Amino acid sequence: MELFDAIKGRRSIRKFKDAPVKDSDIVAIIDVARKAPSPGNSQPWHFIIVKNKPLMKQLAEAVRKATDQLIGWSKDEKTKKKLEGYKKSYYTLFENAPVTIVVLTEPYISDTEIILKEQSFNQEEILLRRPLPGLQGVSAAIQNLILAAHALGYGTCWMTGPIIAVHEIIKILNINPSKYPVALIPIGIPDESPAERPRKGIEEIMTIIK
Numbered sequence: 001m002e003l004f005d006a007i008k009g010r011r012s013i014r015k016f017k018d019a020p021v022k023d024s025d026i027v028a029i030i031d032v033a034r035k036a037p038s039p040g041n042s043q044p045w046h047f048i049i050v051k052n053k054p055l056m057k058q059l060a061e062a063v064r065k066a067t068d069q070l071i072g073w074s075k076d077e078k079t080k081k082k083l084e085g086y087k088k089s090y091y092t093l094f095e096n097a098p099v100t101i102v103v104l105t106e107p108y109i110s111d112t113e114i115i116l117k118e119q120s121f122n123q124e125e126i127l128l129r130r131p132l133p134g135l136q137g138v139s140a141a142i143q144n145l146i147l148a149a150h151a152l153g154y155g156t157c158w159m160t161g162p163i164i165a166v167h168e169i170i171k172i173l174n175i176n177p178s179k180y181p182v183a184l185i186p187i188g189i190p191d192e193s194p195a196e197r198p199r200k201g202i203e204e205i206m207t208i209i210k
């Protein structure tokens with residue numbers, strides 16, 4: 001598939017057919033995810049491929065529990081209602097996919113950040129001067145991953161909602177303490193073909209300085 005077609009044709013897929021994802025396709029997808037750029041070529045990523053259905057249900061249950069806690073904390077009825085909706089699908093839909101890829105990253109601490117910390121800059125100022133380069137790297141890998149999956153005929157959904165249950169996810173998947181999950185990506189053969197979601201106009205998002 002041509003690159004521009006892959007970028008334009010990809011959609012977030014939230015309904016999957018009960019059909020397997022080939023192991024060789026998963027390997028091909030991860031192979032190109034790792035070609036993404038990263039700060040200092042640190043490659044701050046790791047991918048856990050979850051094919052075990054009971055484990056996936058356990059993860060979804062943990063997300064539901066964490067969302068319930070959030071609902072309990074919320075003081076606003078409208079927000080509570082929205083979160084109830086998220087609990088049913090937006091945060092948990094991965095449990096209905098044949099495979100979920102859990103994307104891990106690791107802290108990326110540059111010399112610059114160390115110097116800024118030594119100079120007692122606050123976290124907000126450090127974030128402005130070093131806008132999460134590690135997270136930007138792993139995000140580039142995720143974008144490669146979802147585009148490659150689409151090119152092979154699979155649907156995906158980049159999900160950060162489930163990370164509300166980060167500590168439970170770490171425990172359930174026995175994740176090495178040096179790493180932490182940043183996204184869940186369900187993958188499977190699409191069972192829906194959603195229309196393109198609206199995008200801001202080019203003139204709204206682009207400024208040319210001559």
Ligand SMILES: Cc1cc2nc3c(=O)[nH]c(=O)nc-3n(C[C@H](O)[C@H](O)[C@H](O)COP(=O)(O)O)c2cc1C
Pocket residue numbers: 010011012013014089090091093157158159160161162197
């Ligand atoms: C960082 C990030 C986090 C997202 N988290 C979720 C999520 O938790 N659940 C979900 O259903 N979709 C999630 N999405 C998908 C967005 O809702 C979707 O990309 C957006 O509405 C545009 O639709 P499209 O991907 O079909 O173009 C996320 C996307 C990104 C990039």
